[in-house]
Amino acid sequence: MATVFFPTLVRQQTGGLAHIEVSGSTVGELLIAVEARFPGISKHLLRPNLAISVDDEVTPIGVLEPVGPDSEVHFIAAISGGN
Amino acid sequence: MKAFDYAAPASLPEAVGLLASQPAARLLAGGTDLLVQLRSGRKQADVVIDVKKIPELNEITLAADHSLTIGAAVPCYRLTDHPAVQAHYPALAEVASWIGGTQIQGRASLGGNLCNSAPSADSIPLLIALSASAHIAGSAGRRSVPVEAFCTAPGRNLLAPGELLVSLHIPAPAPHSGAAYLRFIPRNEMDIAVVGAGASLTLANGVIAAARLALSSVAPTPLFVPAAGDSLVGQAPTPAALEAAARLAQAAASPISDMRGSAAYRRHLCAVMARRALELALTRAQENH
Amino acid sequence: MSAKVQVQTTINNEPVEFLCEPRQSLLECLRDIVGLTGTKEGCGDGNCGSCTVKLGDRIVTSCLVLGVEAAGQSITTVEGLAHGNTLHPLQKAFLENAALQCGICTPGFLIAADALLQKHPQPTEEQTRFWLANNLCRCTGYDKIIRAVQAAAHEINANSGAAQ
Amino acid sequence: MSTTTYNVIGTRPVRHDGADKVTGRALYGADLQLARMVHGAILRSPHAHARILRIDTAKAEALPGVFAVVTAADFPPASADKIVDFGEGDTLLSSLRGNILASGKVLYSGHAVAAVAAVNAHVAAEAAALIEVDYEPLPCVLTAPEAMAPGAPILHEHLPNGNIAETVRYEMGDLAAGFAQASLIVERELDTATVHQGYIEPQNATAFWSTDGRIQIWCSTQGSFVARDATAAVLDLPVSHVKVTPMEIGGGFGGKINVYLEPVAALLSKKAGRPVKLVMSRHDVFTGTGPTPGSRVRVKIGVNPEGKITAAQAWLAYEAGAYPGAMVVPGAMTVFACYDIENILIEGYDVVVNKPSTAAYRAPGAPNSALATETVLDEIAEKLGLDPLSLRLRNAAREGTRRADGPRYKRIGCVEVLEAMQASPHYNAPLPGPHCGRGVAIGFWFNVGLPSSATLSVNADGTVNLIEGSTDIGGSRASLAMQAAEVLGLRAEDIHPTIVDTDSVGYTGVTGGSRTTFSTGLAVHDAAQLVIEQMKARAARLWAVDQAAFANGVFSSNGHSLSFAELAAQLGSTGGPVSCSATVNPKGVGGSFAGLLIDLHVDPETGKTSVLRVTSVQDAGKAIHPAYVEGQMQGGTAQGIGWALNEEYFMDAAGDMRNGSYLDYRMPTALDLPMIETIIVEVPNPGHPFGVRGVGEANIVPPLPAVANALYRATGKRLNRVPMNPATILGL
Structure with missing residues (x-):
């Protein structure tokens, strides 16, 4: 089971839960499981300003990114940058 | 910038005549203040009169007694590079190398610095300390005023309509005299004095025979503080005496707070810069036989 | 609009005549009328040095000179530094020392440094920094610019020594 | 540390655009001259906060020589809450437009209100001054703490939480338990002033709106595609209707990502029927573009007697300026990013105030927050009697350390940077005398990936043309060409890089986020490998063999061999020219640590x-062109020192910037800095074939706290405000 971590401010939707273990072969599949547990949470996670990090790498393909059974998924602020 | 005409008279009478006939004229020497002011809209002109072609305004003349006449349009670099100025007026050569940067010094003049009449002008406290006078020409003739009387308010001076500054005259330095100008700026160059101090000091028989002190950026005009210099006359040049004179200068200051420094900071700096300028003037006086 | 004025100058050793309004700066005249856009405008008030040109025997910020004032004078801009296809030692030293990043301040630095080396053929670091203080660079922290000026001075002196 | 040997990478060739840039031939945006071109000027608000009651442009339009006048009313209609996203995060269209030309209210002194196109810039400025605007001035609010206070003037009615546009929060472990384990807790609050990137070339844009409905734009931008997409969004056009040609760029540092002039020049061009050029004055750059936020940051750190951090807490409020989008999120993400800490709470607030809408500036947000963390650690080291670098090493982030925002680090070089500092001649040299102090600090920046494209075309003379879309601000043509040369077995000089317009190369993100040498470098690397594959096939065809090999610049098989140039000369007769493209959107970004x-x-x-x-x-990671890596480090250091000591937006109570010139903004001159020594550490990034991390940004993070720490050692005073200028140091 992969672990999906919730950003601190999204934990209002999870009753304070910081992470959850769910099954799936892509981030998208994991999110379907997460949404089933916390209806409406996806719109707080899938925002243009949030990047999806799988196993500590920001993925450019978002919900299409494959995950393994030990994967960690984070939703982190998208960084652009200045020089 | 609004449109204007340009004239470059070749003689003083021609310039005076032009000025008299053109009420909205502005004089251009180095242009390093004027063009910025015209571009920003702070000043307007119908005609800009370039005074650099007038011979009298372009001369540096060291008389036999070492008194110095500086044409109002002489750019700073010519003072810095002038061997006689370096020899007899080291503080003047120095201040001319501090106004703006290298490029600005290719254009800016002490005459322009005086006529711009900014409270922060670097050269004015030194000119006051050196007892310089300003030679003025107008349709009513010529006159001469001490530099300390020249500025009347920020950006204002006693030039009447139709008058222009011809030259600055500095009397011959006394034996055993020295002068200095020091300014405080947060950067090391290209900055406006938060506080500046000009000092001159003459020694005779181990005591101070004469002293003059003036400050910049601490009052609506460059500030001559006669009491500070007077307090030193007849005294031995001790640190305590210099410090006391500096305190008198500080007491005379009425600084404001702005983007370049708070009133409290400026007031603090008055005493520091005045004392340091006196110290350097003293060192030079002691070296000047 | 005031009547335009015909101005005769020598720019980079070539006679150049241009027609300008009295309010136009030398910088505008060089860039917009003569077409020499190598000289840059960074501030318009003489504080960045990007528009530095040599006017007569002195460097000036051309934003603070009127075009009409240049009448009868000779002007050197960055376009006039190289001899044909041979770069000036300063230009070469700037390239070899990576003394430019964005390059916008470079023309002004080159003209100012050229004047420095004419006054002080082997300037100290302090002299170099003091002379160039009217030229702002925001990319390099000045380190490589100072090194490039010193390298160019060495090269010029070595060559002039060899020629003697 | 890097051990691979390379032929080209790590050398210092002359940059490809160098000759143009030292001879004045390089064309920057303001240098552009087009037939029938006219010139624009922008009218800006004198008020920091006011309602616009009426704009009358009649007098301006009537002035001889005027071709067009535009205001916000000239934008095409769009729904008020439309969101646009052009790859750099989402923005409300109304905010984007509102900052370009004010509508309804002006939100800062310098806010653009109207624009004019005229026969020359002087007439345009005269006409702009003839535009009549009636304002109803409103009270203004200039700092984050004031704007967060109850009863503060409200900038945007649509924000649900007053002037707080966004809140960010990161929590890890058990903060209370962590502080309970601490034997020493230090808490400090520090303010920083608004500062500007200070690039020497002012913003400029020239636009021509053609009769076929397409717009061509030439401008100074860090990202031609972002400029294209933003302009299209603002003008409600398909992106394919806009072509952006990036001119040479005179500095950016993050400040030339946002769009200010391009849509205005386009609107003016549409009305005027001619190309219109807009160039900002220096004062406009200060007051009308995005500086980087002022901030208040409070940091509390607890340590045990061994100097191990047991808990860390931060509270950050950043000034977004007029529209949401302060850099508080990256500020919060980086505040403790250099350290391995179990128990963390970080709260951040993005606060709108009546100042120019802020923009990125080199590691945006990170210097503000690192200032607090690194000065608190300095105080802790002093109180524990520990060497400040040893304290940091004891807590340094390593591979596997979890950051407060969640992910764990891959291979990073924090420890190596600290060790290099400790071993440096500088750190081991005595101080020269009294009233002197030495300060140290470190900092982190993520760096970014984002898409990049490149095309390589082999010339018959054995050279290769490189077509790319990353504007070259500091030598990236060279660092990209060198990566191509390394793969192709050529010299850097054999590669001819050209930066082209948005119609002529695949999508390429901004030159920003320290990403160009990494991401565009990867595109170049991939395209070069495709070239090699195709050329190997040509060699095989030529020699009638199944396959040819390529090594050290030579193609070979069965005793045959041809150099790259020799084979290049025969491409025409073996099937035609070879040209390969690659577009990447990479993972594997390697963050960078820096120390001062x-x-x-x-x-x-x-x-x-x-x-x-x-x-x-x-x-x-790996220094492709070490001289330009050093240049980035020296430049970021100089900017950081300027920021620490003297630079600031000096605002009066009415919200007017009183020092909007280079004279009074006080950036460092050549006389204000010594030589800047550099130590390049190379811990290769496993996510890049050459190990590149990107070096544009992390170097500006340590200077603020390093200066503060050095000032403390010199004066005995811990200052709580940047700039730490002379008056601040004396408490006057």
């Missing part, structure tokens, strides 16, 4: 600081 050592002298009577010695240390 600085020695200062403070004049105790005036408070004036002199910078005596500086050493900048940074993990580059």
Whole structure:
């Protein structure tokens, strides 16, 4: 089971839960499981300003990114940058 | 910038005549203040009169007694590079190398610095300390005023309509005299004095025979503080005496707070810069036989 | 609009005549009328040095000179530094020392440094920094610019020594 | 550390655009001259906060020589809450437009209100002054703490939480338990002033709106595609209707990502029927573009007697300026990013105030927050009697360390940077005398990936043309060409890089986020490998063999061999030219750590600081062109020192910037800095074939706290405000 971590401010939707273990072969599949547990949470996670990090790498393909059974998924602020 | 005409008279009478006939004229020497002011809209002109072609305004003349006449349009670099100025007026050569940067010094003049009449002008406290006078020409003739009387308010001076500054005259330095100008700026160059101090000091028989002190950026005009210099006359040049004179200068200051420094900071700096300028003037006086 | 004025100058050793309004700066005249856009405008008030040109025997910020004032004078801009296809030692030293990043301040630095080396053929670091203080660079922290000026001075002196 | 040997990478060739840039031939945006071109000027608000009651442009339009006048009313209609996203995060269209030309209210002094196109810039300025605007001035609010206070003037009615546009929060472990384990807790609050990137070339844009409905734009931008997409969004056009040609760019540092002039020049061109050029004045750059946020940051750190951090807490409020989008999120993400800490709470607030809408500036948000963390750690080291670098090493982030925002680090170089600082000659040299102090600090920046494209075309003479879309701000043509040359077995000089318009190359993200050498470099690397594959096939065809090999610049098989150039000459007869493209959107971004050592002298009577010695240390992953890596480190260090000591937006109570010129903004001159020593650390990034991390940004993070720490050592005072200028140092 992969672990999906919730950003601190999204934990209002999870009753304070910081992470959850769910099954799936892509981030998208994991999110379907997460949404089933916390209806409406996806719109707080899938925002243009949030990047999806799988196993500590920001993925450019978002919900299409494959995950393994030990994967960690984070939703982190998208960084652009200045020089 | 609004449109204007340009004239470059070749003689003083021609310039005076032009000025008299053109009420909205502005004089251009180095242009390093004027063009910025015209571009920003702070000043307007119908005609800009370039005074650099007038011979009298372009001369540096060291008389036999070492008194110095500086044409109002002489750019700073010519003072810095002038061997006689370096020899007899080291503080003047120095201040001319501090106004703006290298490029600005290719254009800016002490005459322009005086006529711009900014409270922060670097050269004015030194000119006051050196007892310089300003030679003025107008349709009513010529006159001469001490530099300390020249500025009347920020950006204002006693030039009447139709008058222009011809030259600055500095009397011959006394034996055993020295002068200095020091300014405080947060950067090391290209900055406006938060506080500046000009000092001159003459020694005779181990005591101070004469002293003059003036400050910049601490009052609506460059500030001559006669009491500070007077307090030193007849005294031995001790640190305590210099410090006391500096305190008198500080007491005379009425600084404001702005983007370049708070009133409290400026007031603090008055005493520091005045004392340091006196110290350097003293060192030079002691070296000047 | 005031009547335009015909101005005769020598720019980079070539006679150049241009027609300008009295309010136009030398910088505008060089860039917009003569077409020499190598000289840059960074501030318009003489504080960045990007528009530095040599006017007569002195460097000036051309934003603070009127075009009409240049009448009868000779002007050197960055376009006039190289001899044909041979770069000036300063230009070469700037390239070899990576003394430019964005390059916008470079023309002004080159003209100012050229004047420095004419006054002080082997300037100290302090002299170099003091002379160039009217030229702002925001990319390099000045380190490589100072090194490039010193390298160019060495090269010029070595060559002039060899020629003697 | 890097051990691979390369032929080209790591050398210092002359940059490809160098000759153009030292001879004045390089064309920057303001240098562009087009037939029938006219010139624009922008009218800006004199008020920091006011309602616009009426704009009358009649007098301006009537002035001889005027071709067009535009206001916000000229934007095409769009729904008020439309959101646009052009790859850099989402923005409300109304905010984007509102900052370009104000509508309804002006939100800062300098806010653009209207624009004019006229026969020359002087007439345009005269016409702009003839536009009549009636304002109803409103109270303004200028700092984050004031804007967050109850009863503060409200900038945007649509924000649900007053002037707080966004809140960010990161929590890890058990903060209370962590502080309970601490034997020493230090808490400090520090303010920083608004500062500007200070690029020497003012913003400029020239636009021509053609009769076929397409717009061509030439401008100074860090990202031609972002400029294209933003302009299209603002003008409600398909992106394919806009073509952006990036001109040479005179500095950016993050400040030339946002769009200010391009849509205005386009609107003016549409009305005027001619190309219109807009060039900002220096004052406009200060007051009308995005500086980087002022901030208030509070940091509390607890340590045990061994100096291990047991808990860390931060509270950050950043000034977004007029529209949401302060850099508080990256500020919060980086505040403790250098350290391995179990128990963390970080709260951040993005606060709108009546100042120019802020923009990125080199590691945006990170210097503000690192200032607090690194000065608190300095105090802790002093109180524990520990060497400040040893304290940091004891807590340094390593591979596997979890950051407060969630992910764990891959291979990073934080420890290596600290060790290089400790071993440096500078750190082991004595201070020169009294009133001197040495400060140290470190900092982190993520760096970014984002899409990049490149095309390589082999010339018959054995050279290769490189077509790319990353504007070259600091030598990236060279660092990209060198990566191509390394793969192709050529010299850097054999590659001819050209930066082209948005119609002529695949999508390429901004030159920003320290990403160009990494991401565009990867595109170049991939395209070069495709070239090699195709050329190997040609060699095989030529020699009638199944396959050919390529090594060290030579194609070979069965005793045959041809150099790259020799084979290039035969491409025409073996099937035609070879040209390969690659577009990447990479993972594997490697973050960079940087450190600074600085020695200062403070004049105790005036408070004036002199910078005596500086050493900048940074993990580059792999330095492709070491001279330009050093250049980035030196430049970021100089900017950081300027920020620390003297730079600031000096605002009066009415919200007017009183020092909007280079004279009074006080950026460092050549006389204000010593030589800047550099130590390049190379811990290769496993996510890049050459190990590149990117070096544009992390170097500006340590200077603020390093200066503060050095000032403390020199004066005995812990200052709580940047700039730490002479008056601040004396408390006057």
